[in-house]
Amino acid sequence: MVKTYLKYEHDHAFGVICSTGACFDASGDFAVSGALENVVLWHVRRGELAALLKDSDVKSEVTEVAVSPDKKLVAVGYFDGSVRLWDIAQRKSVVTLTGHRSSVSALRFNASGSLLASGSRDTNVVVWDVISETGLYRLRGHKDMVTSCYFVEKTNRLITASKDTFIKIWDLDAQHCIQTLVGHRSEVWSFDVNPQETRLAAGSSDGRIRFWSLDASEFPFLSGQDDTSADDGAADDITAAAAHAADVPEVQEAKYLGSLERQSRERVSKISFNRQGTLLGCQAADSTLELFAIHSEDQIKKKRKKRKTRERRKHEQSTADEPPPPAADDQAEQRPLLSDELSLRQVVRASSKIKSFDFSPRRNQILLTLFNNRLEVCAEDAESSYDRSASIDLAGHRADIRDVALSSDDNVLASASNNLVKIWNVRSHACIRTMEAGYGLTIQFVPGNRHVILGTKEGTIQIFDLASGTCLESVQAHEGAVWSLHIKPDKSGLISGSADKEVKLWDFELIASDDQDAKAKAKRLTIVHTKTLKMSDDVLSVRFSPDGKFIAMALLDSTVKVFFADSFKFFLSLYGHKLPVMSLDISSDATLLVTGSADKNLKIWGLDFGDCHKSIFGHDDTITQVRFVPKTHYFFSCSKDKLIKMWDGDKFDHIQTLEGHFGHVWGLAISSSGMTVVSGSQDRSLRVWKRSDEQLFLDEERETAMEKLFDAEEDRKRDQLQQTDAETASAARRTQQTVKAGERLLEAIELADAEKQVYNMYLMELAEAEAQLSEKERAQRQKDGKGPVVAPPTPNPLLLGLSANRYVAKVIKDIRSAELEEALLVLPFTSAIKLFSYLNAFIEEGLNVELTCRCMFFLLKAHQNQIVSNKSLLTLMDSMKRNTRLRLQEAKDIVGFNRSAMGFLKRNIELNTNTEFFEASIERLANKKSKK
Numbered sequence: 001m002v003k004t005y006l007k008y009e010h011d012h013a014f015g016v017i018c019s020t021g022a023c024f025d026a027s028g029d030f031a032v033s034g035a036l037e038n039v040v041l042w043h044v045r046r047g048e049l050a051a052l053l054k055d056s057d058v059k060s061e062v063t064e065v066a067v068s069p070d071k072k073l074v075a076v077g078y079f080d081g082s083v084r085l086w087d088i089a090q091r092k093s094v095v096t097l098t099g100h101r102s103s104v105s106a107l108r109f110n111a112s113g114s115l116l117a118s119g120s121r122d123t124n125v126v127v128w129d130v131i132s133e134t135g136l137y138r139l140r141g142h143k144d145m146v147t148s149c150y151f152v153e154k155t156n157r158l159i160t161a162s163k164d165t166f167i168k169i170w171d172l173d174a175q176h177c178i179q180t181l182v183g184h185r186s187e188v189w190s191f192d193v194n195p196q197e198t199r200l201a202a203g204s205s206d207g208r209i210r211f212w213s214l215d216a217s218e219f220p221f222l223s224g225q226d227d228t229s230a231d232d233g234a235a236d237d238i239t240a241a242a243a244h245a246a247d248v249p250e251v252q253e254a255k256y257l258g259s260l261e262r263q264s265r266e267r268v269s270k271i272s273f274n275r276q277g278t279l280l281g282c283q284a285a286d287s288t289l290e291l292f293a294i295h296s297e298d299q300i301k302k303k304r305k306k307r308k309t310r311e312r313r314k315h316e317q318s319t320a321d322e323p324p325p326p327a328a329d330d331q332a333e334q335r336p337l338l339s340d341e342l343s344l345r346q347v348v349r350a351s352s353k354i355k356s357f358d359f360s361p362r363r364n365q366i367l368l369t370l371f372n373n374r375l376e377v378c379a380e381d382a383e384s385s386y387d388r389s390a391s392i393d394l395a396g397h398r399a400d401i402r403d404v405a406l407s408s409d410d411n412v413l414a415s416a417s418n419n420l421v422k423i424w425n426v427r428s429h430a431c432i433r434t435m436e437a438g439y440g441l442t443i444q445f446v447p448g449n450r451h452v453i454l455g456t457k458e459g460t461i462q463i464f465d466l467a468s469g470t471c472l473e474s475v476q477a478h479e480g481a482v483w484s485l486h487i488k489p490d491k492s493g494l495i496s497g498s499a500d501k502e503v504k505l506w507d508f509e510l511i512a513s514d515d516q517d518a519k520a521k522a523k524r525l526t527i528v529h530t531k532t533l534k535m536s537d538d539v540l541s542v543r544f545s546p547d548g549k550f551i552a553m554a555l556l557d558s559t560v561k562v563f564f565a566d567s568f569k570f571f572l573s574l575y576g577h578k579l580p581v582m583s584l585d586i587s588s589d590a591t592l593l594v595t596g597s598a599d600k601n602l603k604i605w606g607l608d609f610g611d612c613h614k615s616i617f618g619h620d621d622t623i624t625q626v627r628f629v630p631k632t633h634y635f636f637s638c639s640k641d642k643l644i645k646m647w648d649g650d651k652f653d654h655i656q657t658l659e660g661h662f663g664h665v666w667g668l669a670i671s672s673s674g675m676t677v678v679s680g681s682q683d684r685s686l687r688v689w690k691r692s693d694e695q696l697f698l699d700e701e702r703e704t705a706m707e708k709l710f711d712a713e714e715d716r717k718r719d720q721l722q723q724t725d726a727e728t729a730s731a732a733r734r735t736q737q738t739v740k741a742g743e744r745l746l747e748a749i750e751l752a753d754a755e756k757q758v759y760n761m762y763l764m765e766l767a768e769a770e771a772q773l774s775e776k777e778r779a780q781r782q783k784d785g786k787g788p789v790v791a792p793p794t795p796n797p798l799l800l801g802l803s804a805n806r807y808v809a810k811v812i813k814d815i816r817s818a819e820l821e822e823a824l825l826v827l828p829f830t831s832a833i834k835l836f837s838y839l840n841a842f843i844e845e846g847l848n849v850e851l852t853c854r855c856m857f858f859l860l861k862a863h864q865n866q867i868v869s870n871k872s873l874l875t876l877m878d879s880m881k882r883n884t885r886l887r888l889q890e891a892k893d894i895v896g897f898n899r900s901a902m903g904f905l906k907r908n909i910e911l912n913t914n915t916e917f918f919e920a921s922i923e924r925l926a927n928k929k930s931k932k
Contacts, residue, residue: 005634005655007696008646008677008689013038013660014429015415015422015686017396020062021270021356022369025088026071028362031375031392034062036662036685039076039086044367044377047392053086055093061662066107066116073130075116077104081733083118085130095133097818098738099126099731106160110151117158119146125160126731127172133817135731141168141177150193152214157253159200163187167202169253175728179253183210190270194294195277199341200254203268208261209282211338212254258338263347264288274359280342281366283357289368291386293345303340348378348386352398365389372398373684394431397422401680403442404667407449412466414452415667415680416440421454423466426676426688433469437462442484446508447491451525455482455496461506463525472524478502484541489548493527497539497553505531533568535561541583545590550607552593554581560595562610572610576603583625587633592649594635596623602637604649614652618645624666629674636677638665644679644689653698657705660687711736732822741815742826748811749827749834751796752804758793759804766790808838809847812855821858829866832859836876843883849891853884 013036022033022042030050031042037060039053053074064077073094074086081100084093099118106119109130116128125139125146144163151158157178158170167181167188184204191202198215262268264284272281273294280292295303348366356369364380373396379389399418406413412432413424417440423433438456445452446463451472454462459478464471480499487494493507506527513522538556545552550571552562558580562572579598586593586607593605602618605611619639628635633649644658644665663682670677677689732738769789770778781789799807815823827835836859842852860867867873 002697002699003651004695004697005646005648006691007694008656008658009692009694010658010660011688011690012429013685013687014424015396015401016040016684017042017373017392018355018369018375019373019662019683020065020369021358022367022375023065023067023356023358024360024365024367025067026069026361028360028365031367032065032067032074033369033375034065034076036061036683037078037660038062039065039074041088042375042392044365044390044392047390047394049395051088051091053088053091053093055084058084058093059659063103064105064107064118066109068109068113068130069111070113073113075107075109075118077107077118077120079103081120081122083107083116083128085116085133095130095818096816097126097128097133097135098735099128099135099138099733099818100124101733106146106149108149108151111153115151117149117151117160119149119160119162121145123162123164125149125158125170127158128731128818134820135818137175138729138731139170139175139177140727140729142166144187147187147189148191150191152193152197154197155253159191159193161188161191161202163189165204167191167200177727181212181254181256183212183256187267189268190272192272192280194273194280195275199257201271201273201280203262203271203282205267207265208259209268209271210259211257213257214254218255260292260338260342263290263344269354270356272357272359275361279345279359281357281359283354285353287350287353289348289350289354289357289366290344291346291348292342294342295340300340307340346385350376351388374398394434397684399684400664400666400682401684401686402440402666404669404678404680404686405443405445405452406669406671406676406678407445408447408672409449410671410673410676412445412449413669413678413686414443414445415686416443416454417684421452421464423452424686426678429686429688433466435464435469435471437464437471438474441481444485444487444494446525447487453485453494453527455485457481459498459500461485461496461527463527465524473526475527477504477506477529480538483539484543486543489544489546493530495542495544495551497542499538501535501538503533503535503539503542503551503553504529531568533563540580543584543586545586545607546588547590549590550586552584552586554584554595556580558597558599560584560593560605562593562607572607574603574605574610574612576612576615577601582623585626585628585635587628587635587649588631592628592633594626594628594637594649596626596637596639598622600639602626602647604652616647616652616654618647618654619643621664624664625668627668627670629670630672632674634674636668636670638668638679640664642681644668644677655698656696656701658689661685730821732818734822734825735819737816738819738822739826741819741823745808745811745815745823745835746827746831748808749831749838751798752808752838753834755796755799755804755807762790762793805838805841805845805847808835809842813848813851820855824855824858825862829863832863833873835859836873836880840876840880840883843880843887846887846890849887853888856880856884 016035018033019036020034022031025032029044031044033040037058040049041051043050060078060080062076063079066075072088074088076084076086081102083097083104085095087094100120100122102121104118104120108117114131116130117125119125123142123144127136129136142162142164146160146162148161156172158172161167165184165186165188168177169179171178186205188202188204191200193200200212200214202210262282264286266285268282269285270283278294280294282290350368350370352370352372354368355371358367366378366386368376375392376388377390378386380386397417397420401415401417404413404415411426413426415422419436421435421437421440422431424431437454438458438460440454441457442455443452450466452464459476459480459482461475461477461482462471463473477496478498478500482496482498484497485494495505497503507530509526509528510523511526513524535555539553540556541554543552548565550562551565552560554560558577560574560581563569564571577597577599581595581597584593584595591607593607595603600617600619602616604613606613618637619641621640623637623639626635626637635649636644636646638644642661642665646655648655661681661683665679665681667680675691679687766788839852839856
């Protein structure tokens with residue numbers, strides 16, 4: 001009989017405030033950020049979680065986030081190269097776009113929100129049509145990771161930057177790179193364009209910000225400057241040959257303007273203009289954000305006037321013997337200078353290293369995303385300086401979560417990290433208490449669940465009261481780090497193991513409180529040292545056996561020592577690991593002991609004779625913790641390879657792998673019933689896993705794992721085959737999903753053909769049977785209302801009660817829009833010809849004309865050579881041509897009629913209400929400003 005197990009499923013992840021750079025939404029009230037695989041919306045003013053966007057199908061980490069201009073959609077890039085569009089109102093993913101082979105590193109909407117550009121570590125840039133949910137084209141040209149992109153609306157250009165030191169300007173109409181800016185000598189980490197689209201600012205690893213002019217009217221005044229200007233030393237490393245190799249065209253889109261010195265010596269992480277174009281923010285790879293004030297036209301004129309006055313006075317003070325300087329012509333006076341346009345306004349310093357920043361679209365606020373899982377908001381005060389006004393940090397740890405512990409009733413969770421201990425409600429995932437502490441390494445609940453006890457890296461044992469959220473006492477227990485704590489089975493005390501090579505026993509006691517009341521003497525909890533056992537090496541883990549008979553401890557010398565708990569006499573020495581044992585645990589019946597080591601192996605030992613039952617290569621990196629499920633011989637192990645695995649200690653089988661963490665998994669806790677598993681990780685997340693009623697079969701799990709490996713290898717091979725040197729390519733990417741979609745379409749065509757064949761045979765049999773009937777018999781059957789002479793065939797249930805044509809149309813419609821083209825390429829040419837006949841039938845019926853035409857035109861383009869050489873398709877092509885023209889003309893007439901009707905309604909509304917639509921108002925206001 002095959003043994004089955006119950007499956008553990010991921011329930012929830014919490015504790016992460018921001019894992020990627022956060023940005024404001026269009027209203028400025030919410031901050032949107034990635035939280036590992038989820039997307040979170042934080043209310044900036046209240047500091048509360050407003051929404052959590054999650055999908056069970058998403059297994060990859062969020063790398064980039066961008067909000068659409070209409071604030072309805074959030075574009076999210078993931079580590080696996082996919083891009084998802086989330087509907088904020090519906091809280092769900094509406095589109096999945098797969099076009100990159102590696103993690104997405106840049107996202108940007110155009111001004112209308114109809115186009116989305118995504119850059120990746122695979123050096124490609126893909127332009128997506130958000131409305132039709134498809135990829136338009138792929139732009140190749142960069143040689144390293146794409147770091148930023150921007151749509152220039154005036155000229156329909158796309159600007160991209162990369163770590164290959166180049167900034168490229170692409171013509172979106174021609175899908176061609178028309179200019180390459182070569183002024184940098186190191187990686188370009190970020191750039192931005194001002195709202196007026198006249199200035200491009202870029203930052204790299206050196207101490208300068210470089211500027212280019214995008215205003216063609218200024219180019220005559222910049223004719224003496226080029227991208228290799230020597231004012232910042234860039235010309236030393238870029239030769240004339242390199243500039244010639246950049247293929248700069250005669251008509252340039254950008255002209256080098258100059259550079260500004262930064263205060264920070266760290267590389268630039270992000271550069272951004274605010275929405276009004278009055279500030280430029282430059283974030284360095286440290287805790288500083290430099291704000292540059294952008295001067296208005298009047299201020300620039302005043303500065304030019306002052307500069308001209310200074311030059312005239314300098315000339316007047318010069319000696320008569322010196323020849324006078326040449327008079328400044330109009331061209332020199334109109335030449336733009338960076339010193340006239342902007343100046344350093346303020347340096348904003350955050351409490352920790354900054355990951356990203358964003359300007360509020362409506363308020364004078366700046367959102368800072370920090371590397372320590374914290375959001376800070378800086379607001380402009382009365383003195384026009386930006387100071388910290390709010391922060392969001394209570395819902396997560398600032399550093400790695402080193403250990404977790406569950407209360408005896410499994411309702412409360414404690415987590416420890418550097419300087420913080422947090423208490424969580426397991427069901428609501430809310431943070432109940434936050435207490436400052438030392439560098440926590442191990443944590444335990446004291447019996448009664450009113451206190452937690454913490455072992456720190458400084459060698460202290462700290463006792464915390466949960467009701468008051470304060471540290472009652474900090475005991476200097478050891479001279480080295482306290483690596484392990486464990487409560488005695490009789491709950492009277494605990495044991496501690498430390499790097500000072502000592503194991504100590506402690507008893508719980510109640511003593512009089514320091515701030516006791518005069519009327520009633522309050523008592524508080526403390527620990528009293530009773531025994532000490534000196535070991536030969538550092539103690540990394542220590543555990544009591546559940547029956548209280550033994551104490552097992554893991555040492556730095558890769559051995560495990562077992563002692564009698566009452567007398568501290570030596571019992572067993574377990575050796576076999578090649579590297580130190582990081583964690584150990586004893587089963588509830590005290591018969592098995594499991595160890596996890598830095599040598600990546602798990603060993604299962606018998607506590608009766610100390611024999612090794614089995615050695616298992618468990619993980620791909622150091623095993624950090626092992627824990628038995630209470631009252632069973634199942635146990636869990638976690639590792640630095642980001643995985644948690646479940647094992648059978650009797651059959652030595654690997655049962656299940658729990659994937660979800662994106663960093664080293666340090667802590668593991670299992671509820672007393674075994675229903676819940678909680679883990680803490682380097683990614684600062686806490687994850688809860690629940691045991692479900694779904695049965696798990698080991699053979700099926702192994703087959704699923706092998707299929708995943710096979711699919712991953714197939715995807716890798718397809719990506720290698722699809723690599724070309726062309727500057728422009730298709731945006732679609734063949735994946736396992738597109739292949740399966742193509743196979744479903746192929747199967748649908750075969751089913752529909754078979755159904756049509758059966759029906760045609762039925763019509764032939766019916767015709768033959770009716771031909772054998774006399775006129776009298778036919779009249780009598782018609783009079784009696786009888787059915788056909790031959791019974792019609794039974795419809796194929798696989799067609800879901802639809803006709804053959806409707807079923808094929810349904811399968812095509814069910815294919816994701818972004819995967820449709822690659823799915824059509826999966827079809828062989830013979831099946832594509834059959835599909836043409838179905839598409840022709842769809843056109844004749846007027847069935848989903850837009851989708852049908854898209855499939856038809858793509859197949860014609862893909863199989864053009866074969867179709868032209870096949871004369872038998874002439875009749876079908878001619879029929880498709882007539883029907884397509886007719887249907888497209890009908891669609892065109894409908895669109896034209898609707899546009900005319902909307903224009904008519906617009907004019908009536910304006911006449912009746914004396915109001916103007918936004919577009920007309922904006923145009924009128926712009927005309928007024930231009931006249932001034």
